[in-house]
Amino acid sequence: MAQNVISQGGADEFEYPKNLKLDLRNPRSPDGAFDSEEDVIDYLVDHADVDELIQAILSSGWHDYEALIVLGDENVVLEGNRRLVALRILADPDLRARLKIELNERVGPAALPNAVRIRRVPSRRDARDYIGFKHINGPFKWDALSKAKYAAEWYEDGGDIQQISRRLGDRHNTVVRLVNGWNVLKQSLAHGFDLKTTTKKPFPFSHLYIGLSRPNVRRYLGLPTDDVSAVLPSNPVPEEYLGNLQAFMSWLYGQRGEPSVIRSQNPDLNRLVEVLGNEPARIMLEANRNLDAAYDQVEDKELKFSEVLMNTIRQAEDALRLMGNYDGRADLMGAGDNLRRTVLSLHGAMRHAKEVADAGDDVDAD
Numbered sequence: 001m002a003q004n005v006i007s008q009g010g011a012d013e014f015e016y017p018k019n020l021k022l023d024l025r026n027p028r029s030p031d032g033a034f035d036s037e038e039d040v041i042d043y044l045v046d047h048a049d050v051d052e053l054i055q056a057i058l059s060s061g062w063h064d065y066e067a068l069i070v071l072g073d074e075n076v077v078l079e080g081n082r083r084l085v086a087l088r089i090l091a092d093p094d095l096r097a098r099l100k101i102e103l104n105e106r107v108g109p110a111a112l113p114n115a116v117r118i119r120r121v122p123s124r125r126d127a128r129d130y131i132g133f134k135h136i137n138g139p140f141k142w143d144a145l146s147k148a149k150y151a152a153e154w155y156e157d158g159g160d161i162q163q164i165s166r167r168l169g170d171r172h173n174t175v176v177r178l179v180n181g182w183n184v185l186k187q188s189l190a191h192g193f194d195l196k197t198t199t200k201k202p203f204p205f206s207h208l209y210i211g212l213s214r215p216n217v218r219r220y221l222g223l224p225t226d227d228v229s230a231v232l233p234s235n236p237v238p239e240e241y242l243g244n245l246q247a248f249m250s251w252l253y254g255q256r257g258e259p260s261v262i263r264s265q266n267p268d269l270n271r272l273v274e275v276l277g278n279e280p281a282r283i284m285l286e287a288n289r290n291l292d293a294a295y296d297q298v299e300d301k302e303l304k305f306s307e308v309l310m311n312t313i314r315q316a317e318d319a320l321r322l323m324g325n326y327d328g329r330a331d332l333m334g335a336g337d338n339l340r341r342t343v344l345s346l347h348g349a350m351r352h353a354k355e356v357a358d359a360g361d362d363v364d365a366d
Contacts, residue, residue, distance in 0.1 A: 015116060021077065045099055058105055062087070125157060148182040179231055183236055184237065212228075220244050222238040223237065
């Protein structure tokens with residue numbers, strides 16, 4: 001039993017908040033683990049709406065509606081770090097000053113409990129079902145990165161991926177993708193990728209775990225392509241492909257002043273995947289980080305022309321249907337004149353191209 005337990009009733013106890021420790025392995029940590037409790041506080045304040053919780057406690061007082069889940073005698077809070085951070089901020093004026101948090105009313109005794117209700121568990125494994133339900137299926141959902149980290153650590157601890165998927169209420173393939181994304185992200189962080197210097201905010205983790213399901217990406221990273229539904233091990237990218245891994249992560253997210261080449265997941269992620277499967281296009285991307293120019297080496301130009309032409313016809317037909325709304329504005333008349341000249345030029349160029357093609361067919365026939 002931990003020291004300084006105030007009282008115990010059934011499975012729950014009451015503990016002084018000052019004796020509780022924040023979890024440095026909190027699943028919300030974007031790069032594996034936090035270095036200090038100060039880092040946990042800073043991250044939760046920035047990303048977990050701690051301000052809202054503080055205001056709620058100020059207005060209504062502290063309510064022990066749910067026990068904090070605490071690891072054995074270590075007093076590490078596995079579930080309830082956000083609530084513990086809110087209590088620390090309310091109790092510590094110096095911490096509020098460091099975080100630049102101003103309260104709109106005085107902190108009264110109702111907001112500062114002498115003790116909070118806790119429930120001890122002997123290991124992280126024993127807490128997983130509850131925490132997973134609450135944050136992955138329940139009303140306090142984690143983002144995909146937190147979910148991936150949690151599932152990956154569960155799997156590494158001996159969990160069965162099918163069972164983990166059922167417990168997390170998700171499809172098997174989705175959980176496998178999340179775990180694989182986390183394992184590759186963790187390896188990239190260990191070899192120089194820096195989350196703090198990315199240019200995509202907030203961090204779009206889905207770019208990575210979706211990309212890793214594509215054969216072109218797997219070949220570029222030296223990963224097996226025969227079964228994309230299998231769980232990758234820790235450090236899955238072979239050493240000789242680590243340079244490719246860092247380039248891929250930089251293209252996805254930007255790095256150290258070089259912007260991401262992904263403006264939006266659709267269509268840019270698919271374009272990047274196609275570029276990685278075409279050597280001249282990939283070399284161009286490696287040289288200048290210009291995804292549009294690289295994709296131009298891959299794209300079917302005839303298909304692109306057909307798509308643009310058909311879209312142009314549809315838009316012109318839409319404009320014709322709306323002609324009844326034209327009010328005679330001179331600037332729109334000018335735009336119409338420009339459209340007429342463009343269409344005539346396009347039609348003339350197409351007619352010439354067809355004549356050249358027909359002439360070639362006649363020569364071949366002779």
